[in-house]
Amino acid sequence: MKRANAFLTFLAVGLALLGGMFAHAAASRRAARPALEARTELVRRLRTTDLCLFTEARYTRHPVMADVNTPFQDYPLSIEHYPSGSLMPPPAHLSSER
Amino acid sequence: MRRWFNAQRHILELTLSALLRRRGKYLALVTVYTLVVFLLASVMFFTHALRREAATLLEGAPEIVVQRLVAGRHDLIPTAYADAIAEIRGVTSVRPALWGYYFDPIFGANYTLLVPEEFTHGPGNIAIGPGVAGASGSEVDYILPFWSSEGRLTSYTIAEILPAESELVAADLILMAAEDFRALFDIPEELATNLTVSVRNPRELPVIAAKITELLPDTRPIIRDEILRTYDSIFSWRSGLLMFILMTCVLAFIIFAWDKASGLSAEERREIGILKAIGWETSDVLQMKFWEGAVVSLSSFLIGVLAAYGHVFVGSSGLFEPVLKGWAVIYPEFRLVPFIDGYQVAVLFFLTVVPYTVSTIVPAWRAATVDPDAVMRG
Numbered sequence: 001m002k003r004a005n006a007f008l009t010f011l012a013v014g015l016a017l018l019g020g021m022f023a024h025a026a027a028s029r030r031a032a033r034p035a036l037e038a039r040t041e042l043v044r045r046l047r048t049t050d051l052c053l054f055t056e057a058r059y060t061r062h063p064v065m066a067d068v069n070t071p072f073q074d075y076p077l078s079i080e081h082y083p084s085g086s087l088m089p090p091p092a093h094l095s096s097e098r
Numbered sequence: 099m100r101r102w103f104n105a106q107r108h109i110l111e112l113t114l115s116a117l118l119r120r121r122g123k124y125l126a127l128v129t130v131y132t133l134v135v136f137l138l139a140s141v142m143f144f145t146h147a148l149r150r151e152a153a154t155l156l157e158g159a160p161e162i163v164v165q166r167l168v169a170g171r172h173d174l175i176p177t178a179y180a181d182a183i184a185e186i187r188g189v190t191s192v193r194p195a196l197w198g199y200y201f202d203p204i205f206g207a208n209y210t211l212l213v214p215e216e217f218t219h220g221p222g223n224i225a226i227g228p229g230v231a232g233a234s235g236s237e238v239d240y241i242l243p244f245w246s247s248e249g250r251l252t253s254y255t256i257a258e259i260l261p262a263e264s265e266l267v268a269a270d271l272i273l274m275a276a277e278d279f280r281a282l283f284d285i286p287e288e289l290a291t292n293l294t295v296s297v298r299n300p301r302e303l304p305v306i307a308a309k310i311t312e313l314l315p316d317t318r319p320i321i322r323d324e325i326l327r328t329y330d331s332i333f334s335w336r337s338g339l340l341m342f343i344l345m346t347c348v349l350a351f352i353i354f355a356w357d358k359a360s361g362l363s364a365e366e367r368r369e370i371g372i373l374k375a376i377g378w379e380t381s382d383v384l385q386m387k388f389w390e391g392a393v394v395s396l397s398s399f400l401i402g403v404l405a406a407y408g409h410v411f412v413g414s415s416g417l418f419e420p421v422l423k424g425w426a427v428i429y430p431e432f433r434l435v436p437f438i439d440g441y442q443v444a445v446l447f448f449l450t451v452v453p454y455t456v457s458t459i460v461p462a463w464r465a466a467t468v469d470p471d472a473v474m475r476g
Contacts, residue, residue: 003114004107007393014400018443021407025436028411032435035263036154042260042267044158046214047195047294049325051152052229052269055208056426058199061270062210063332064325065163065292067171084424 054084106389109382113389116369128398134350135402135450136409141343142442143410144418145333150437152329155267156322160294162307163195163320174289179314183295186309188302194290196279200244200272207233207427213276221275225258229269229428242272247284254278269430295319354454367465374470383466384459391458395451403446411436 042048049064059066117124164183166175180192196213209230219225226236236242241253260268279285297306300322307319362370370383409417415432423429 002111003118004111007110007114008107011396011400014396014404017404018400021404022438022440025407025411025438028436036151036435038261039264039267040155040158042158042264043155045216046212046268046271046273047160047193048212048267049156049159049163049320051148051155051266051329052210052227052271052430053148053266054422054424054426055210055229055270055428056424061199061208064320064328065165065172067167084422084426 056084060084106385109386110389110393113386113393116386117390117393124394128394130350131354131394131398131450131454132402132405134347135398135446136406137343138347138450139403139406139446140409140415140417142446143406143436143438144415144432144434146442147410147434147437148432149330149333151266151435152333153326156325156329159322159325161297161300161303161322162295162310163325164192164293164295164310164314165318165320166292166314166316167318168316172292174285175292175317177288177290177293179317180293182313183293183310186306186313188298188306189295190298191296193294195292195294196276196285197291198279198283200282202234203245204243205233205427208270209272209428210270211272211274211279211282213279214273217273217275219257219275221277222254223257223275224254224278225260225271225273226256227260227268227271227428228262228265229430230272231256231259233428244282246282252282265430265433270428351450351453354457362461362465370462370465371470371472374466380463380466384463387459387462388455391455392451394458395454399447399451402450403443407436407438410434 050062052061054060164175164179166173166179175194177194180194183189183192193215198211200209200211201207202209207230217225224242226234226242230236230242234242236256236259238256238259240256242256243251243253246252254274258273260271260273274282280287295306295310297303303321303323307321310317310319373383373386374380409415411434415422415434418432422432
């Protein structure tokens with residue numbers, strides 16, 4: 001029964017760590033609340049519309065502000081050449097009617 | 099209950115002994131399986147945390163942003179449009195916003211130049227984001243040169259470096275006074291980049307946006323709901339990044355399931371035959387095969403999920419860095435707040451553990467219901 005006990009112990013430790021993961025996440029969220037509020041306040045103060053995720057192309061830096069025809073169409077027949085363009089699709093509001 | 103538990107422990111012991119006899123094969127299987135779970139969990143954690151963070155931060159975004167479009171492109175908007183919009187019932191304020199991009203040929207980086215409503219450092223000074231400071235090696239009191247649209251080199255003194263915690267919002271930002279911005283890009287007083295509109299009742303946003311389009315047909319209003327939805331859709335499961343990883347993982351699981359469903363090896367079939375010949379019931383064989391699947395999939399699941407959590411929330415998604423960086427010189431370090439929930443982990447469990455365990459049992463059931471003599475003879 002040595003192996004079975006060892007595996008059950010491994011399983012118990014794994015589940016405890018999984019529980020610990022949720023506890024760590026909850027504690028981190030509590031600790032990050034002031035920084036999160038400061039960032040929200042910065043967004044409010046600067047009146048920005050986008051997160052700074054990709055800075056290589058203007059339509060991936062500010063997808064909300066992108067023109068309807070910008071991605072893939074920097075000029076007629078141009079193809080998308082920025083890597084981040086393939087990571088993020090054009091925002092839904094550009095293709096849907098309000 | 100105790101008897102049942104002891105019986106299960108004995109079956110588990112036998113299963114582990116069988117697995118250890120073929121340790122090379124199962125070690126390779128657990129490694130690949132763990133990597134698949136790790137990859138899937140990393141992307142799920144990363145995109146979910148980013149979506150939640152975007153939703154929280156962009157609650158502070160303007161209620162309506164009004165752009166002017168010329169020949170389908172975002173163009174400068176006359177500040178006189180603000181007066182027309184302010185006349186609409188329900189609008190409380192309309193303010194012009196100034197911002198734009200600057201490509202720095204020295205560092206090869208793209209900056210976002212922005213004029214805050216209150217810039218305390220005054221003309222001639224700038225505040226820079228942590229990404230700009232990192233890319234240019236700048237500190238407070240250093241100067242940063244810019245080529246103006248007239249071809250003149252103008253330098254600004256760095257009065258402030260925005261805190262590192264603001265990276266996800268301000269990594270590439272350069273804040274400056276309105277007169278410096280207008281002088282740098284030669285933008286006259288009567289033009290702005292866009293207008294931001296505040297309203298009395300947020301429920302009226304779509305109506306007011308429609309009125310703006312009616313009043314000023316060359317404009318495009320973007321309401322806050324659309325801003326929030328943009329980030330929700332960008333990092334949803336249908337998005338490029340997640341779809342790509344999801345397809346890879348689904349393919350990996352199809353290979354796993356195919357390997358299992360296509361039948362047991364001759365050795366495994368003989369093993370089942372012997373067990374049946376010495377008096378094991380079909381249900382005992384199935385329990386053994388269930389434990390075999392559970393040992394492999396639970397081990398891989400636990401290690402994969404825990405490693406993914408460490409990767410995304412402790413290691414700042416380091417493995418995704420080359421993908422996320424692209425060609426950008428300035429990029430934020432993704433120190434995300436760990437927004438995870440039980441639902442995500444449950445989805446991951448049902449996506450990874452359940453299909454594998456089930457696909458282990460089916461061929462075993464087929465072998466276990468055949469006459470032991472026939473199974474042993476192959």
